[in-house]
Amino acid sequence: MKTMNPHLEGLEKDIYYHLGLTSDDAKRFETVHTVLMGGSAPRMKKVAELVSSRIGIPVEGPLGKTERYSLYLVGPVICINHGMGQPSLSILLHEITKLLIAAKAKDVAYIRIGTSGGIGHLPGTVICSTAGFNPQLSPTYNTIVLGEQRSFPANFDDQLAKLAFACSKEDSTKGYVGIRAALGNTMATDDFFEGQGRLDGALCCYTEADKQAYLQRCHEKGVANIEMETCMMAAFCLRAGISATAICTTLLDRLQGDQVTATPAMLADYANQAIEVGVRVVEARIAARQ
Ligand code: R2B
Ligand code: URA
Numbered sequence: 001m002k003t004m005n006p007h008l009e010g011l012e013k014d015i016y017y018h019l020g021l022t023s024d025d026a027k028r029f030e031t032v033h034t035v036l037m038g039g040s041a042p043r044m045k046k047v048a049e050l051v052s053s054r055i056g057i058p059v060e061g062p063l064g065k066t067e068r069y070s071l072y073l074v075g076p077v078i079c080i081n082h083g084m085g086q087p088s089l090s091i092l093l094h095e096i097t098k099l100l101i102a103a104k105a106k107d108v109a110y111i112r113i114g115t116s117g118g119i120g121h122l123p124g125t126v127i128c129s130t131a132g133f134n135p136q137l138s139p140t141y142n143t144i145v146l147g148e149q150r151s152f153p154a155n156f157d158d159q160l161a162k163l164a165f166a167c168s169k170e171d172s173t174k175g176y177v178g179i180r181a182a183l184g185n186t187m188a189t190d191d192f193f194e195g196q197g198r199l200d201g202a203l204c205c206y207t208e209a210d211k212q213a214y215l216q217r218c219h220e221k222g223v224a225n226i227e228m229e230t231c232m233m234a235a236f237c238l239r240a241g242i243s244a245t246a247i248c249t250t251l252l253d254r255l256q257g258d259q260v261t262a263t264p265a266m267l268a269d270y271a272n273q274a275i276e277v278g279v280r281v282v283e284a285r286i287a288a289r290q
Pocket of ligand 1: 039083084085114115116192227228229
């Protein structure tokens, strides 16, 4: 990984304010090659413990401060939560990327593991993302920079999505059971309710027919699932030259409804499917280095 922002070059010490770390802490992260990220801090602690049990390296952390993000280090793997939404993930991506550049980490991949609403998939299906879509249904991330609208392509390096999909298959030599999964485009919105065409928010400015027509358009454009981070993540990683994908379980099929009615046990089971695929990708990346 190399510095892409010339303004950073003269900086003696860089402060990663939201992580509670600085460039002086970077050396410790030199051997990191995979960053697993997901929304919730308690879930990412469990992911760190699972990675630890699978690769036989103890968990260090949380490192830095935990006000916003909780960072765990498990040998060559960082497990960290990113909160909800593209703004929260964007801050994390900037700071973690600067940390890993300062650490001189090599061939790093970023993997988001999370939840989503599926479009035309059975609940509990793991979608391995090949691109991020915006809510206007194109693979570009649109944002405002210096008061101007800017658009950045939001395709993932599909090698990592394909590796994740391959890791969902049964493999008795590794003790892997088969997990229902698909490759697809992931649309990210800045809102869970109106932004995702739900009828059950506190407010709603469209009809049920409008909603159905929109979700059908999403389906026709190859959007497999909807969540709140992946478009920005894909655009960031493409600009930064970082191999990345998102691995998100669907909690419901949005063509069938809006409310997440799965029981807590089913939700935990669904979340674990995406986590398991993510951990298998970590194992594959470690095996490829041996
Ligand atoms: C999936 O789940 C969260 C909303 O419930 C959000 O962070 C996302 O992308
Ligand atoms: N997360 C989302 O953003 N949307 C859903 O429908 C489910 C989880």
